[in-house]
Amino acid sequence: VVDDPEIIEEWLDVLNFTMAEVSHYAALASWNYVTNITKYNTEFLSNVSMLSGNYGLEMKDEARKIVQDNLDFRSRRMLKFALRGGELRDGHKRRLLQVTTNKMQTIYSVGKVCPPDQPAGSTEGCLALEPDVVNIMANTRDYDELLRVWVGWRDAVGPKIGKLYPTYVELKTEAAKIGGYESHTDILLEKYEDPTFEQEVDDLWQQVKPMYLQLHSYVRRKLAAQYGDDKVDVRAPIPAHLLGNMWAQQWNNIYDIVEPFPNQGTIDVTDKMKEEGWTITKMFQVANNFFKSLGLEEMPPTFWSKSMLEKPTDREVVCHGSAHDFSEYNDVRIKMCTEVNMEDLNTVHHEMGHCEYYLQYNKQPVILRGGANPGFHEAVGDTIALSVVTPDYLHQIGLLDSNKIDKSQEINYLMEVALNKIAFLPFGLLIDKWRWQVFRGDITPQQYNEKWWELREEYQGLSPPVERTSSDFDPGAKYHIPSGTPYIRYFVSFLVQFQFHEALCKAANNEGPLHLCNVYNSKEAGAKLKSMLEMGMSRPWPDAMETMTGAPNMDTSAIKEYFRPLMEWLEEENDGELIGWGKELRIFHQ
Numbered sequence: 001v002v003d004d005p006e007i008i009e010e011w012l013d014v015l016n017f018t019m020a021e022v023s024h025y026a027a028l029a030s031w032n033y034v035t036n037i038t039k040y041n042t043e044f045l046s047n048v049s050m051l052s053g054n055y056g057l058e059m060k061d062e063a064r065k066i067v068q069d070n071l072d073f074r075s076r077r078m079l080k081f082a083l084r085g086g087e088l089r090d091g092h093k094r095r096l097l098q099v100t101t102n103k104m105q106t107i108y109s110v111g112k113v114c115p116p117d118q119p120a121g122s123t124e125g126c127l128a129l130e131p132d133v134v135n136i137m138a139n140t141r142d143y144d145e146l147l148r149v150w151v152g153w154r155d156a157v158g159p160k161i162g163k164l165y166p167t168y169v170e171l172k173t174e175a176a177k178i179g180g181y182e183s184h185t186d187i188l189l190e191k192y193e194d195p196t197f198e199q200e201v202d203d204l205w206q207q208v209k210p211m212y213l214q215l216h217s218y219v220r221r222k223l224a225a226q227y228g229d230d231k232v233d234v235r236a237p238i239p240a241h242l243l244g245n246m247w248a249q250q251w252n253n254i255y256d257i258v259e260p261f262p263n264q265g266t267i268d269v270t271d272k273m274k275e276e277g278w279t280i281t282k283m284f285q286v287a288n289n290f291f292k293s294l295g296l297e298e299m300p301p302t303f304w305s306k307s308m309l310e311k312p313t314d315r316e317v318v319c320h321g322s323a324h325d326f327s328e329y330n331d332v333r334i335k336m337c338t339e340v341n342m343e344d345l346n347t348v349h350h351e352m353g354h355c356e357y358y359l360q361y362n363k364q365p366v367i368l369r370g371g372a373n374p375g376f377h378e379a380v381g382d383t384i385a386l387s388v389v390t391p392d393y394l395h396q397i398g399l400l401d402s403n404k405i406d407k408s409q410e411i412n413y414l415m416e417v418a419l420n421k422i423a424f425l426p427f428g429l430l431i432d433k434w435r436w437q438v439f440r441g442d443i444t445p446q447q448y449n450e451k452w453w454e455l456r457e458e459y460q461g462l463s464p465p466v467e468r469t470s471s472d473f474d475p476g477a478k479y480h481i482p483s484g485t486p487y488i489r490y491f492v493s494f495l496v497q498f499q500f501h502e503a504l505c506k507a508a509n510n511e512g513p514l515h516l517c518n519v520y521n522s523k524e525a526g527a528k529l530k531s532m533l534e535m536g537m538s539r540p541w542p543d544a545m546e547t548m549t550g551a552p553n554m555d556t557s558a559i560k561e562y563f564r565p566l567m568e569w570l571e572e573e574n575d576g577e578l579i580g581w582g583k584e585l586r587i588f589h590q
């Protein structure tokens, strides 16, 4: 037992140094694997993960000996984090968990959708998820072609991942129990340091659900008009393959089908980006310039020389966009199979927001480097992107001919943003609703798929376009399940980013409405954001929220204020029409 403050401070210093080293090598091994999926890099990642796991166990055993009573807040917080998490002591089980996770991620990342009656073993004519299959889902308006790739992708990766998932769940459960937790779900929730967090997210969803129902009702009618009443029944959930996205998580790609006021010029600037000859590098330079304009850190030279900003042609990679913190030498990178379009312009800012956060909290001890909560980390880039997509800024960077918009163009603009942000909310909630139940043992392997679709209908008002059975594993068709990346962070982000946007607009003395506010070049907005980012996870997230907004809690008033003009318009449009589905189906009256 150690209770000498001198020795404890010394231990914490050594912890910080060794954690930086171990995290650096773990990040490098992971980087090598995700940017070049080879047998060697996969095994190398497994080996390094085993080593960093050994270090973690030793560090935890030492931390347990430390008496925390007369330590200051900061040291106690560092020790709290040091003692967190699951714990597998058995080397074989730890390796099995690592290998199983790598296998699921690899199956997903190399998955291909092949033409019908493809000879076994040949990849002739097969399509990768990014960019090929994603582009079909975004651009084709052929019901059956959409169905083919929607089913094809799930067939390609679902069952194989589904076979591995129960082992993954068992091992995570054993690690949690040895670590002193009821289930792995408690480890996931622990990051929010909030005993009522599950109740809070349910309450927040109830507050924004009416907005989602308005959008869903309107979009369903437009899809019925597009594909016919025999394909889309306005009294029923929407077939899940018609929303322009493989997971129906964001609906921007069907903007043309749902556009409120046609021929008014659109703020979907994909075509303009291509006409203007935008390159992938330019997209990242524009994003970098926005952060610089706020007085924040620019991406360092190694970001440009070491990132992977487009899909390589000579190897398999994990295409799903990600940002990487190497914990040393100011080395931050992005890996992304970028395409020149508006959706990816948003994602570029999203990923760079992670890098900005890494750069801002790198003065913190390694163990305090992280988002105030994981939702904050997902919200930084998206908050900036809320300024980027405004007519004012798009005009400034030459993607819109004018920054003036009339009433109908304003509704069009809000619809574009709502298809990204409002559509996403139930999806952001249901993924971990499913996973929390799986890790608690409330959903068995036999029930994986049927419970998934129950949640998809309950929250999103979607239905599978064809019969799904328990031999399918549709959760596995979404990156975050095979990769083990938690998801409630995005639900949190899609709410708090509007609070952050409002706070930055206030700091920038913005006069106009929230949805037209663009904080580009505002050093006051930058200073406000910086004051929160540099905290990392050194304080509980309500303190970080208070630094940003003046109040400590998540709050839906900002997102409601942002979309108010659109909601008024939608309630007009939906007056007398069917809204909701299942037992909540009703006629809407203003």
Ligand SMILES: C[C@H](NC(=O)O)C(=O)O
Binding pocket: 249, 321, 350, 490
């Ligand atoms: C919203 C989430 N973003 C991310 O993974 O970066 C997703 O793509 O599903």
Ligand SMILES: [Zn+2]
Binding pocket: 350, 351, 354, 377, 378
């Ligand atoms: Zn992210």
